[in-house]
Amino acid sequence: MKLKNAIVSSTVLFAISFPSFLLGAETSQRTREVIDSRCMLCHGPEGERGSAHYPRLAAQNAAYLVKQLRDFRDGRRTSEAMTGLTSDLNDRDISELAEYFSKSPPQSRPARNAVEAELGKKIYFEGLPVAGVSACAACHGNDAHGTIELPRLAGQLPSYIETQLMKFATRERTNDGNVMNVIASGLNDIEKRALAVYLGSLH
Ligand code: HEC
Ligand code: HEC
Numbered sequence: 001m002k003l004k005n006a007i008v009s010s011t012v013l014f015a016i017s018f019p020s021f022l023l024g025a026e027t028s029q030r031t032r033e034v035i036d037s038r039c040m041l042c043h044g045p046e047g048e049r050g051s052a053h054y055p056r057l058a059a060q061n062a063a064y065l066v067k068q069l070r071d072f073r074d075g076r077r078t079s080e081a082m083t084g085l086t087s088d089l090n091d092r093d094i095s096e097l098a099e100y101f102s103k104s105p106p107q108s109r110p111a112r113n114a115v116e117a118e119l120g121k122k123i124y125f126e127g128l129p130v131a132g133v134s135a136c137a138a139c140h141g142n143d144a145h146g147t148i149e150l151p152r153l154a155g156q157l158p159s160y161i162e163t164q165l166m167k168f169a170t171r172e173r174t175n176d177g178n179v180m181n182v183i184a185s186g187l188n189d190i191e192k193r194a195l196a197v198y199l200g201s202l203h
């Protein structure tokens with residue numbers, strides 16, 4: 001009986017002390033507090049809220065989120081809001097936050113303008129060969145869900161996508177290995193808007 005108790009209590013202890021980042025899906029209390037006290041103010045508790053400035057995080061690819069959070073923290077991507085908010089996060093916090101938001105289910109929103117969405121779809125799949133713009137689908141995928149490392153664009157807020165394309169074009173954002181800088185520079189404002197409207201309507 002004593003032996004059985006000892007086995008039970010050491011199993012319990014092991015479960016408590018086992019580092020949660022090795023268990024993958026677990027969201028530690030510290031991460032929960034970071035979400036409740038910071039992230040949710042702008043991105044919403046599930047990463048679903050957004051605005052012209054705040055991107056939707058729900059269902060975004062985890063490795064992409066990890067890279068962005070490290071880039072903000074280490075100064076490779078600049079943002080007045082995000083730089084200060086990530087300065088005290090360690091790599092484990094960042095992995096847990098990325099895991100949490102990547103598992104949050106996305107919601108779909110209908111396109112607000114069918115004509116713009118149609119133009120955006122055409123550029124998304126065909127690019128603009130005369131302006132040196134490759135088809136977005138080649139990297140971000142036919143469904144715009146991205147890859148492990150490339151961002152999901154489906155369902156992202158149109159105004160955020162437009163802002164990022166602008167920032168890539170003006171080189172205010174430079175953490176993309178110069179890929180998006182070149183692509184965004186070949187798009188005019190109408191084309192940027194059309195792509196944003198199309199992508200925002202995808203699920
Ligand atoms: C005060 C508002 C605010 C708070 C609080 C906030 N963010 Fe942000 N977040 C922003 C803004 C603004 C951007 C867009 C920055 C830009 O334009 O490049 C952003 C961008 C991001 C991105 C980049 C997404 C992408 O698609 O590239 C990630 C990831 C992110 N935030 C995660 C978080 C996490 C995790 C927290 C909590 C620790 C958090 N944010 C708290 C405002 C906020
Ligand atoms: C050759 C591959 C490639 C092509 C083609 C491509 N992209 Fe990208 N895209 C990337 C990479 C790489 C990143 C940045 C990853 C990072 O910041 O770490 C990115 C990032 C983005 C982002 C930022 C997402 C966010 O959440 O902040 C947007 C928006 C975007 N691309 C839109 C487009 C559009 C629209 C097209 C077509 C006109 C396109 N991309 C074509 C590789 C590509």
